[in-house]
Amino acid sequence: MTRFLTALPxxxxxxxxxxxxxxxxxxxxxxxxxxxxxxxxxxxxLDSLENIHLVRHAKNRGYGAALKTAFEYxxxxxxxxxxxxxxxxxxEPQRIPRFVDACEAGWDIVSGSRYLKNYPGDSEAPPExxxxxxxxxxxxxxxxxxxxxxxxxxFKAYRVEALQHLHVxxxxxxxxxxxxxxxxxxxxxxxxxxxxxxxLDEKRSFGGALDNGWTRLEYYHLVLDRSFARLGQxxxxxxxxxxxxxxxxxxxx
Numbered sequence: 001m002t003r004f005l006t007a008l009p010x011x012x013x014x015x016x017x018x019x020x021x022x023x024x025x026x027x028x029x030x031x032x033x034x035x036x037x038x039x040x041x042x043x044x045x046l047d048s049l050e051n052i053h054l055v056r057h058a059k060n061r062g063y064g065a066a067l068k069t070a071f072e073y074x075x076x077x078x079x080x081x082x083x084x085x086x087x088x089x090x091x092e093p094q095r096i097p098r099f100v101d102a103c104e105a106g107w108d109i110v111s112g113s114r115y116l117k118n119y120p121g122d123s124e125a126p127p128e129x130x131x132x133x134x135x136x137x138x139x140x141x142x143x144x145x146x147x148x149x150x151x152x153x154x155f156k157a158y159r160v161e162a163l164q165h166l167h168v169x170x171x172x173x174x175x176x177x178x179x180x181x182x183x184x185x186x187x188x189x190x191x192x193x194x195x196x197x198x199x200l201d202e203k204r205s206f207g208g209a210l211d212n213g214w215t216r217l218e219y220y221h222l223v224l225d226r227s228f229a230r231l232g233q234x235x236x237x238x239x240x241x242x243x244x245x246x247x248x249x250x251x252x253x
Contacts, residue, residue: 002080002081002100002104003030003078003079003080003081004028004029004030004079004080004081004082004083004100004103004157005028005030005031005032005053005073005074005077005079005081005082005083006024006027006028006030006031006032006082006083006084006085006093006096007031007032007033007034007067007070007073007074007082007083007084007085008020008021008024008031008032008033008034008084008085008086008087009034009036009063009066009067009070009084009086009087010033010034010035010036010038010042010046010066010087011035011036011037011038011042011060011063011066012038012039012040012042013038013040013042013087013088014038014040014041014042014044014045016087016088016089017033017042017045017046017087018045018049019089020085020087020088020089020093021033021049021052023093023094024085024093024096025051026093026094027093027094027096027097028083028093028096030053030079031051031052031053032052032053032054032055032070032073032074033046033049033052033053033054033055033087034055034056034057034066034067034069034070035054035055035056035057036057036060036061036062036063036065036066037056037057037058037059037060037061038060039060043056053073055069055073057069061171062171062172062173062175063154063171063172063173063175064168064170064171064172064173064174064175065168065171067084067168067175068168068171068175070082070084071158071163071166071168074158074160074163075160075163075164078160079160080103080159080160081100081103081104081157081158081159081160082157082158082160082163083096083099083100083156083157083158084154084155084156084157084158085154085155086154086155089198090198090199091112091154091155091195091198092195092196092198095112095155095193095195096157098193099112099155099156099157099193100157102157102191102193103157103158103159106189107159107189107190107191108158108159108162108183108188108189108190109156109157109158109159109162109179109183109188109189109190109191110156110157110158110190110191110192110193111148111150111153111155111156111190111191111192111193112150112153112154112155112156112192112193112194112195113148113149113150113153113192113193113194113195114150114153114194114195114196114197115149115150115197116149116150116192116193116194117194119194119196119197121196122196122197122198123197123198123199124199125197125199126199132216132217132220133150133151133152135217136151136152136177136217136220136224137149137150137151137152139221139224140177140180140181140224143224143228144180144181144184145184146180146184146190148180148190148192149192150192151176151177151180152173152176153195154176155195162186162188165182165183165185165186165188166179166182166183166186167182169226169230170223170227174219174220174223177220177223177224177227178223178224178226178227178230181224181227181228181231182227182231185231
């Protein structure tokens with residue numbers, strides 16, 4: 001039997017976390033909650049949940065830091081696959097088995113895409129967030145030779161053995177950018193699966209100055225450049241990628 005873990009980074013999600021966890025239980029035998037220093041009552045809700053794994057950060061460290069904790073937990077406890085899903089209700093847990101199946105088929109990273117396929121009832125993406133996503137996705141594709149359609153979707157599955165190639169330095173929302181650089185450098189096999197586009201909180205804060213779109217974009221560029229520099233690679237693009245990426249437009253229909 002496949003042994004996999006679904007991990008949810010949680011920060012101030014008291015309104016959503018119980019309902020999301022209840023739904024995830026239907027599709028995942030084991031659940032890890034990483035409480036990233038919540039201060040809104042989320043911790044008390046988590047205390048009332050049964051049959052979960054729970055790791056707490058004493059203070060808010062950031063989205064990337066929460067995922068790093070999940071990566072380390074999955075490796076330490078010898079899971080075969082790790083699924084990550086956001087805790088704000090924007091991902092559909094019933095798609096978890098398809099992500100795991102794709103990992104079992106040999107893919108190292110299976111990443112959701114909100115732009116690979118249109119679903120009835122899809123939300124309109126907030127214009128600024130869509131523009132930044134498209135710009136960074138295009139830049140990643142150019143610099144790495146990839147053909148991603150959504151660089152930032154948090155719904156992913158990983159072959160846990162492949163996590164040894166991913167070293168998280170970026171603690172915040174820019175963490176997926178260094179993930180792609182490192183995955184390409186390690187020649188990991190990447191597949192995108194379509195997921196519905198659901199936005200429940202269009203005014204979500206990215207933290208302080210990063211709520212300004214131009215500031216956030218500049219920071220994302222800095223993180224990309226820093227990720228290349230850590231690997232001793234240039235920034236002209238294309239030199240890292242010799243692995244495999246595939247899209248599946250129908251398998252999540």
